[in-house]
Amino acid sequence: MSRRSLLGASAAGLVGLASLRALGQPVASNPQAAVTPAATARAKNLIWLIADGMSVGSMSVMEDYLRVNSATAPSAWRDLLNRRGTRHGIMGTHSFDSPVTDSAAASSAFSTGMKHRNGSLCVGPDGEEFRPFFQMARANKRRVGAVTTTTITHATPAGFYATIPARRQERDIARQLVDARLDVALGGGSQFFSPELLALAEREGIRVVRTATELQRVDRQSSAPVIGLFNESHLSYAMERRPGEPSLPAMAVWAMERLSQPRDGTDGFVLQIEAGRIDHSEHNNDAGALVQECLEFDATLAAVMRWADARNDTLVVVCSDHATANPGTVVYGSKGHEALRSLKKFMHSFEWVLEPVGREADIAKRVALLASRVKEATGVELDTDAIARLRDAYGGSWVHPSSARRNIVTLLGDIMVEHTGVGFNSGDHTSETVPIIASGPGAESLPGAIDNTDLHNWVKVQTGLTSNA
Ligand SMILES: [Zn+2]
Numbered sequence: 500m501s502r503r504s505l506l507g508a509s510a511a512g513l514v515g516l517a518s519l520r521a522l523g524q525p526v527a528s529n530p531q532a533a534v535t536p537a538a539t540a541r542a543k544n545l546i547w548l549i550a551d552g553m554s555v556g557s558m559s560v561m562e563d564y565l566r567v568n569s570a571t572a573p574s575a576w577r578d579l580l581n582r583r584g585t586r587h588g589i590m591g592t593h594s595f596d597s598p599v600t601d602s603a604a605a606s607s608a609f610s611t612g613m614k615h616r617n618g619s620l621c622v623g624p625d626g627e628e629f630r631p632f633f634q635m636a637r638a639n640k641r642r643v644g645a646v647t648t649t650t651i652t653h654a655t656p657a658g659f660y661a662t663i664p665a666r667r668q669e670r671d672i673a674r675q676l677v678d679a680r681l682d683v684a685l686g687g688g689s690q691f692f693s694p695e696l697l698a699l700a701e702r703e704g705i706r707v708v709r710t711a712t713e714l715q716r717v718d719r720q721s722s723a724p725v726i727g728l729f730n731e732s733h734l735s736y737a738m739e740r741r742p743g744e745p746s747l748p749a750m751a752v753w754a755m756e757r758l759s760q761p762r763d764g765t766d767g768f769v770l771q772i773e774a775g776r777i778d779h780s781e782h783n784n785d786a787g788a789l790v791q792e793c794l795e796f797d798a799t800l801a802a803v804m805r806w807a808d809a810r811n812d813t814l815v816v817v818c819s820d821h822a823t824a825n826p827g828t829v830v831y832g833s834k835g836h837e838a839l840r841s842l843k844k845f846m847h848s849f850e851w852v853l854e855p856v857g858r859e860a861d862i863a864k865r866v867a868l869l870a871s872r873v874k875e876a877t878g879v880e881l882d883t884d885a886i887a888r889l890r891d892a893y894g895g896s897w898v899h900p901s902s903a904r905r906n907i908v909t910l911l912g913d914i915m916v917e918h919t920g921v922g923f924n925s926g927d928h929t930s931e932t933v934p935i936i937a938s939g940p941g942a943e944s945l946p947g948a949i950d951n952t953d954l955h956n957w958v959k960v961q962t963g964l965t966s967n968a
Contacts, residue, residue: 541963542814542940543767545641546755546803547609549655550796551602552778552823555934560786560921561793563828567839575801579817579936586945589932590954592821595624598930602778603666605820605951606658612955620654620672621662630966632659632955633681633769638968642682642758642768646750648734648795649775650688651726652676655820659771677705680724682768683754685714685745686775687730700726711745714753722762736776736788736848737795747774747795748802755806767812769962772799780848781823784912786921787845787877789826807939814941814961818954819933829922838920847876849908862893873911877918885914937961 550557558576565574579585594604595614607615610632613623621629633643645656652672657663660679661672673691676684677700689709692700697707705724708714714727729744740746745753751772758768774796780788800817807813830838852872859865866889870881881889892910909926916922935954937945941961949957959965 542812542961544759544813545636545767545769545958545962545964546772546807546813546815547770547958548772548774548796548800548803548815548817549606549609550774550777550793550817550819551649551655552781552821552928553774553793553796553819553933554822554825554929554931556822556825556827557777557781557789557793558934560826560828561790561797563920564790564839564842567836568843575797575804579800579804579938582938584942585936585938586942587934587936588945588947588949590818590935591932591948591950593930599928600821600930600951601666601928602654602820603658606655608951609820609955610658612952614952618666619664620658620666622664626664628662631662633679634660635966635968636769636964639964640765640767640968641964642762642765644681644683644754644758644768644770645686645773646683646747646754646770647686647773647775648747648792649686649773649779650691650733651684651686651728652688652691653686653733653775655773655775656684656686656771676726677703680705681726682722682724683757683770684725685727685729685750685754687728687732687734689728690731692726692728710743711749712743714745714750717757719757719760722760725757733776733779736780736792736850738788738791738845739847739851746798747772748799751799752802752806755803767962769964772803774799778823779850781826781923782926783849783908784824784915784923784926785849785908786826786912786915786919787842788848788850789921790842804938812940814937814939814958816935816937816954816958818935820951822929822931822933824923824925824927825929825931826921826923828920829916830920834917835920838918841878842919842921845877849876849911852876852911853908862890865893866890869911873915877915879915879918881914888914 562574580587592600592605594600594617596616601617603620604615604617607621611621611629616624621631636643645659647656652669654666657672661675663671669691674696677696700707705726706717708727717725734744735741754770758770777792780792803815807815856865856869859868866886873879873881892907912923
């Protein structure tokens with residue numbers, strides 16, 4: 500499909516698109532997904548939760564886990580879906596150059612309403628630079644914030660404040676974050692902030708905090724921008740949280756309270772909250788970490804809804820940016836129940852299991868070390884067949900058919916299916932449509948099927964944000 504025909508397929512009449520189309524910028528959205536303005540009052544605040552890599556399968560696994568492990572209340576996810584006034588649908592996620600998107604192109608689509616190449620952040624296929632969502636929201640007098648469990652310079656948050664051709668340039672993205680002066684920016688990634696950059700940030704009145712305690716000590720009335728860097732890399736998985744690292748619900752609550760403080764010249768806020776490591780656990784085919792990351796996301800959703808329920812001016816949008824590895828509970832009968840019950844005893848992620856293993860040069864010793872780490876992390880004793888498969892994989896005589904670069908970890912995931920009850924279709928993203936939920940003013944007009952670029956336009960209409968500001 501040529502650029503021109505992609506342009507021709509854009510949704511006519513969407514806010515701000517006509518002029519962008521005239522500039523020859525890429526749009527590939529569904530013309531049927533008409534966006535109708537809300538009849539009710541517009542939302543002053545927008546809270547946009549993105550569960551990275553989450554599919555309906557991810558949440559189904561979490562719900563299977565909850566049911567088998569005697570949950571007494573429904574998940575926040577199910578509760579939200581069942582509410583009067585909540586709307587939900589499905590969303591297409593393809594990028595400019597691929598049926599399967601990456602997080603950078605997906606975040607840029609939410610951010611700008613345009614399709615982007617995988618890997619790029621708000622830079623179009625011909626190098627055109629787009630204004631990211633937070634800068635547009637700022638021009639509309641909104642306070643802005645991002646909260647994530649990944650590095651704060653990772654694709655999903657960065658797509659809302661950075662304009663850069665390659666997502667891997669996280670040092671440059673860190674500089675752009677400081678320049679963007681978000682009111683709140685909380686996550687990991689301190690390795691990408693040089694001492695010089697942090698000194699510059701502090702000279703410019705930005706508070707930089709490193710622990711949950713330091714964050715709680717920040718004066719909530721002050722209007723200084725805050726950058727929280729709680730890990731040199733991503734925040735730890737919820738199951739392995741280190742002292743000093745805040746949870747995602749804690750960061751979300753802090754951000755909502757801070758952003759709702761009135762400030763001169765602003766009215767309302769936009770907050771992106773990313774549960775970023777659901778995706779990582781799925782890339783690793785790691786069911787134990789997946790369930791805990793989904794529960795962390797669910798607890799965050801509960802906290803956000805408690806906050807939003809107490810007011811009538813906040814639109815909450817909950818979605819995923821793409822599916823990853825399409826997890827599902829795949830073991831029948833009592834064995835399936837047993838496996839889901841045993842997930843409760845998993846203490847560590849596959850990342851933790853594999854961390855020291857690659858340093859062991861001798862293959863037999865390496866496999867033995869891996870088996871003992873699996874036992875320590877999960878309580879599972881690998882059988883001789885599993886040991887033989889791992890030995891073959893390390894010896895190079897076996898490669899995972901869909902995802903060679905992740906062969907050991909996805910093989911481990913495959914070996915563990917009978918112990919976890921959870922299977923995965925690969926170690927990579929898929930093009931599956933993802934769930935989208937809206938609650939609050941304007942939610943009733945959410946289309947049942949929407950494209951990620953059209954979601955940008957829909958959200959702007961409901962919140963009164965305009966690209967002309
Ligand atoms: Zn993603």
